[in-house]
Amino acid sequence: MYYKDLNPGKRVLMGPGPSDVHPRVLKAMATPLVGHLDPDFLTIMNETKVMLKEIFQTENEFTIALSGTGSAGMEACLVNILEPGDKAIVCVNGLFSERMVEIVKRCQAEPIIVESEWGTIVETEQVERILKKAGKVKLIAVVHAETSTGACQPLEELGALAKKANTLFVVDTVTSLGGIPVKVDKWQIDVTYSGTQKCLSCPPGLSPVSFSENAFSVINHRKHKIQSWYLDVKLLRDYWGKERFYHHTAPISMVYALREALRLVLQEGLENRFARHKFHSNALVAGLEAMGLKMVVSADYRLPELNAVYIPKEINDLTVRRALLNEYGIEIGGGLGKFKGKVWRIGLMGYTSKKENVMLFLSALEDILTYLGYKTNERGIIAAADIYRKQSKI
Numbered sequence: 001m002y003y004k005d006l007n008p009g010k011r012v013l014m015g016p017g018p019s020d021v022h023p024r025v026l027k028a029m030a031t032p033l034v035g036h037l038d039p040d041f042l043t044i045m046n047e048t049k050v051m052l053k054e055i056f057q058t059e060n061e062f063t064i065a066l067s068g069t070g071s072a073g074m075e076a077c078l079v080n081i082l083e084p085g086d087k088a089i090v091c092v093n094g095l096f097s098e099r100m101v102e103i104v105k106r107c108q109a110e111p112i113i114v115e116s117e118w119g120t121i122v123e124t125e126q127v128e129r130i131l132k133k134a135g136k137v138k139l140i141a142v143v144h145a146e147t148s149t150g151a152c153q154p155l156e157e158l159g160a161l162a163k164k165a166n167t168l169f170v171v172d173t174v175t176s177l178g179g180i181p182v183k184v185d186k187w188q189i190d191v192t193y194s195g196t197q198k199c200l201s202c203p204p205g206l207s208p209v210s211f212s213e214n215a216f217s218v219i220n221h222r223k224h225k226i227q228s229w230y231l232d233v234k235l236l237r238d239y240w241g242k243e244r245f246y247h248h249t250a251p252i253s254m255v256y257a258l259r260e261a262l263r264l265v266l267q268e269g270l271e272n273r274f275a276r277h278k279f280h281s282n283a284l285v286a287g288l289e290a291m292g293l294k295m296v297v298s299a300d301y302r303l304p305e306l307n308a309v310y311i312p313k314e315i316n317d318l319t320v321r322r323a324l325l326n327e328y329g330i331e332i333g334g335g336l337g338k339f340k341g342k343v344w345r346i347g348l349m350g351y352t353s354k355k356e357n358v359m360l361f362l363s364a365l366e367d368i369l370t371y372l373g374y375k376t377n378e379r380g381i382i383a384a385a386d387i388y389r390k391q392s393k394i
């Protein structure tokens, strides 16, 4: 018995990730393989590192693409730093920071949770107060772009606070890199991890990470061996560095893909790319609000790449998401954890962030909601089109 040819449905990926992959990235993935220690591949690894540094806005030498998804990056950042008995402050305001707490516990370290409502940010003063009472803390961890809520956490003040307290600053940039500014050096971030499948518009599979020399000096003073062999950044540094010691076999086609995705980011220009994300999000939000829907996050802290909106009370979450998928081929995300059944998460990440997707989605949603008996205040697409006319063309 043979299965049929691979033929999944055609989709517009407007969920929390993966986002639509740029055709140039797909083409790069079909490039014939070379060996992972081939001189040509070593050049490709080097180029990937250089471009990652530019996009992370850092001089950190150890800026690489870790093999594994964003969660592997999260785990790598925490297991390399934390030892049993260490204290770690984790700012918790969504699902991914809760995952950080879980990993901290698995390192047998003690998580100190600074909590804020889902959909809001953690204030620097909250962390400052806890820091004063906590004694010696090894790191402060925070999620920059919380994909479960759509909130954008400001980082500059937290970075300065961490520096003042002589503790490491660890930041999840999975959903921010390539969509909004990530300034690793300026914001004094010591350790960060990202993912390929969000605003970089590459398939999932790699986690760009960056560690400062400060972070390495803490790692070098560990009492215990790093508990993970695969994610040991000292071994990975020798694999990605001049030594080129064999550690594992890099997923070659994924590195090809990421290299092309990074080239696309830099060809567009970081500032243009951030402006594009904001531009299309503004149009989407105008459309949703015109239809009478309410955004989860206040405008000051709203992510342009992940737009979370409350589901009207009388409307069933799954009915709408199924209709979007089956009738229009559009994927959006439902709520996670506390937000399950209560919010939709509409992604406009990387290649997905464009006018035709915004207009298609708003028309599809309006059609489905109207069919289900929901009365929209105004036409969403008219409000969005209005924004497109007012703002300069991108």
Ligand SMILES: Cc1ncc(COP(=O)(O)O)c(C=O)c1O
Pocket: 016, 017, 069, 070, 071, 072, 074, 096, 143, 145, 146, 147, 148, 172, 174, 175, 195, 204
């Ligand atoms: C903010 C954030 N952190 C971490 C992760 C985990 O990444 P992955 O699913 O690629 O393992 C995600 C995935 O959605 C995320 O959005």
